[in-house]
Every structure is written in structure tokens, then in C-alpha cells.
Amino acid sequence: MKKSKQRQKLRRGVIGIESAIVLIAFVMVAAALSFVILNMGFSTTQKAKTTIASGLDEASSAMEITGGVTGHGNVTQNRLTYYAVPIKVSPGGQSVNVETGNTAIRYYSKNLVFESTYRGILTNGTYSNSTAAIVAAKNAGMINQLPWAGNGLNETSAIVYFTVNKNNNSILDIGENAVVLMMFKNSDRPTSLDTVNTEVIVPTGALLSVKRMVPSISDTVVELG
Structure with a gap:
């Protein structure tokens, strides 16, 4: 009985570690995706600003x-x-x-x-x-x-x-x-x-x-x- 209980605790511990690893991996992937999305957003904003500035230059007489x-x-x-x-x-x-x-x-x-x-x-x-x-x-x-x-x-x-x-x-x-x-x-x-x-x-x-x-x-x- 004692050995059975020890095995169950060991399995629970392993499952807990595996869950923690999966959770950490998920958080890391989510963080990476968030960084990519934010970077794309900043890039798009910068391109929009450049386009607007260029348009204003073209619209105004030299x-x-x-x-x-x-x-x-x-x-x-x-x-x-x-x-x-x-x-x-x-x-x-x-x-x-x-x-x-x-x-x-x-x-x-x-x-x-x-x-x-x-x-x-x-x-x-x-x-x-x-x-x-x-x-x-x-x-x-x-x-x-x-x-x-x-x-x-x-x-x-x-x-x-x-x-x-x-x-x-x-x-x-x-x-x-x-x-x-x-x-x-x-x-x-x-x-x-x-x-x-x-x-x-x-x-x-x-x-x-x-x-x-x-x-x-x-x-x-x-x-x-």
C-alpha cells in the first residue's frame, strides 16, 4: 500500500512538472507572438506616417x-x-x-x-x-x-x-x-x-x-x- 501511494505521488509530481513545462512553453509562445504582433503594428504605423507625410509633401506646392x-x-x-x-x-x-x-x-x-x-x-x-x-x-x-x-x-x-x-x-x-x-x-x-x-x-x-x-x-x- 505504501509503495502504491508513493507511486501515485510520484506520478502526480511528474504530471505537475509536465503541466508546468507546458504552461511555461505556452507563455513563451504567447509572448513571442505578442512581440511579433506589436512589432508589426509599430511597422505599419511608421509606414502610415511616412505615407501621410509623403502625401502632404506632394499635395503642397513647392x-x-x-x-x-x-x-x-x-x-x-x-x-x-x-x-x-x-x-x-x-x-x-x-x-x-x-x-x-x-x-x-x-x-x-x-x-x-x-x-x-x-x-x-x-x-x-x-x-x-x-x-x-x-x-x-x-x-x-x-x-x-x-x-x-x-x-x-x-x-x-x-x-x-x-x-x-x-x-x-x-x-x-x-x-x-x-x-x-x-x-x-x-x-x-x-x-x-x-x-x-x-x-x-x-x-x-x-x-x-x-x-x-x-x-x-x-x-x-x-x-x-
Whole structure:
């Protein structure tokens, strides 16, 4: 009887140890699974944050307009020869590469659409007015003719020049100011009450869209607002 009782106690002890081992193993597996799940959760959250941040960057424009849009008018013909859009990097934004290989400038109106009008950027120095920049663009071979001379341009064209230039390169940095200058071929020139649209498309961030209505052209200086 004593031996039988001892055997029963021994079996109970073994069963108890086995149960404890199984329980410990179960706890360890559960802990490992919990760690994996938590790690996956953190990874998913981080990816979501990255995606949201990237989406916000793409949704916000890299550049903004810094002042009024001004044009040059031909009073006799009641047509706009060119107009200038002053730009800079948006607050909180980063430098923008505006060389022709990275940036496109699109123009469209009621009857015209030009997907690619960008002819180049004047990287060296600054220009106090559009006339000086146009002459420099002509000398650099970006355009074939001065818009107001002879038969004018052979195609509607856009250039970029700096009014505040720190580095003499094609990067629009924080603290620099530039101008997008849209010049028209004679037959493409808008007239009073026409709506003109310019889009500056850069590698990152939303495009910069500028829409203006041409007022009555009674002077060579035309304020488009």
C-alpha cells in the first residue's frame, strides 16, 4: 500500500512538472507572438506616417507667387506681348531645381494649349526688369528674337530669371526670388478679357498654377493682379 501511494505521488509530481513545462512553453509562445504582433503594428504605423507625410509633401506646392503679375502690352494691337510671374520657395518648403530637365512650364488659354514652353533659366546674376532678362535670353540663344522686334518669336516661350540670386545656379533656394516670364508668338498673343493660365510643374510637390484675366490694354504696362 505504501509503495502504491508513493507511486501515485510520484506520478502526480511528474504530471505537475509536465503541466508546468507546458504552461511555461505556452507563455513563451504567447509572448513571442505578442512581440511579433506589436512589432508589426509599430511597422505599419511608421509606414502610415511616412505615407501621410509623403502625401502632404506632394499635395503642397513647392513654390508660391510673391507679388502681382505684370505684363507688357501692345496698345495698338490690344494684345499682350509677355507677362511675368514672381515666385519663391513656399514657407517651410525646400529648394527647387528649376532647370529644364526637371521642370516644365505649361501654358493654356481658351483656344491654345502648349505643354512645353520652357526654354531655360538665366542662372548668373539678377535682372531688375523683364526687358533686360529677355535681351539676355536672346543673347544666350534661348529665344530666336526679341518679342517686340521684327516678326517676333517663332514660338511661344517661357524663361526663368532671378531677382534675388545667392548661388548662381539653377536651384531656387530659400531666400531667393525668381520670375517666370511667358512670352508670346505674334499669333498667340492674348487680348483683353482673355484668360491666361500658367502651370509650373516641378519634380516634387504640387504644381504652381497661375490664372489671370487680361484687362483692357491701354498702356504698355499691364497689371494682371
